[in-house]
Amino acid sequence: MDVYQYLKDAIQYFDLMPGAVIRETELAEQLDVSRTPIREALIRLSNEYLVNIYPQRGTYVARIDFQMAREIAYMRHLLDTEICLDLCRRRQSVQAETEQAIYFMTQAVKKHLPVEYIKNDNAFHRAIFERAGHEQIWDIISNSRAHYNRVLVLDMQRPGILEKSLEEHLNIMRCIEDGDEAALTRILDVHHDHKNDQTWEILIREQFPQYFVET
Known part of the structure; x- marks a missing residue:
């Protein structure tokens, strides 16, 4: 084991x-x-x-350090955006590679299973990185995702968040295949929650104050 x-x-x-x-x-x-x-x-x-x-x-x-989670999200955003935009410029289809992950993400949304959704969310993005020939980069960044994953588990318990996330993933696929760089950039800019959105942080902290490092 x-x-x-x-x-x-x-x-x-x-x-x-x-x-x-x-x-x-x-x-x-x-x-x-x-x-x-x-x-x-x-x-x-x-x-x-x-x-x-x-x-x-x-x-x-350890309790969750929100700033650390945000830094990891920002690192992931930079790499994910570059790789997705590269596929987008070449209009590479990613449907076959992400089909299984999307199916299980959809099932997780229907059953409201945040942890199962997050695991398959990670599988979705890993498939994108593999399609671009950068699976080793994904392995490196995924090893540091635990802090961000803990925030996601809490965030995705809130009403409507799972549905919103699934829609963003479907739009990411569509933009890549359509070669729509502008729309893809807009989606990815909000998809990773990497910006200093204090409202987002406050909402999660208020609901689960005992899980976080005090600021």
């Missing part, structure tokens, strides 16, 4: 809640592994600011 990835997924998809205590012994028993891989995984996650380790006090799931 990949203990590191298991714990990272548990944190970014809220099986382990922000601020929760992590007990190595309990995890070792639950996962049927020794404490060594648990400890090694927690150190890696601490280096990624997903876990706080306090000697003699305990280990805790």
Whole structure:
């Protein structure tokens, strides 16, 4: 078992809640592994600011740093925009590559399953990067997405957000295939929520104040 990835997924998809205590012994028993891989995984996650380790006090799931999530969203926006625009200029079809992800995203919207939607959202964008021949770039940026994913899990619980996001993905596909760079740029500029939209942040913080680092 990949203990590191298991714990990272548990944190970014809220099986382990922000601020929760992590007990190595309990995890070792639950996962049927020794404490060594648990400890090694927690150190890696601490280096990624997903876990706080306090000697003699305990280990805790880190609360969400909104500024860090926003920085990751901005990095993703820059790379995603460049790659999508490159495909758009060449009018490359992406329908076959994204068909499966779109299907499961649609099902997740119907059943209102934010976590399943986000996982397939990531699969959609990975397919775009692969279509452009940049799957390694996607792997690099996806490794740092956990902070942003946690914000998305909360954001997509709000009414209408899943539907809005799905519509944006369908429009991204259409713009790429139509070669409509101007419309694609407008969509991507709002799609990643990378701007300093204080209203967006306030809405999420007000609903889930206990999950965030205090500013």
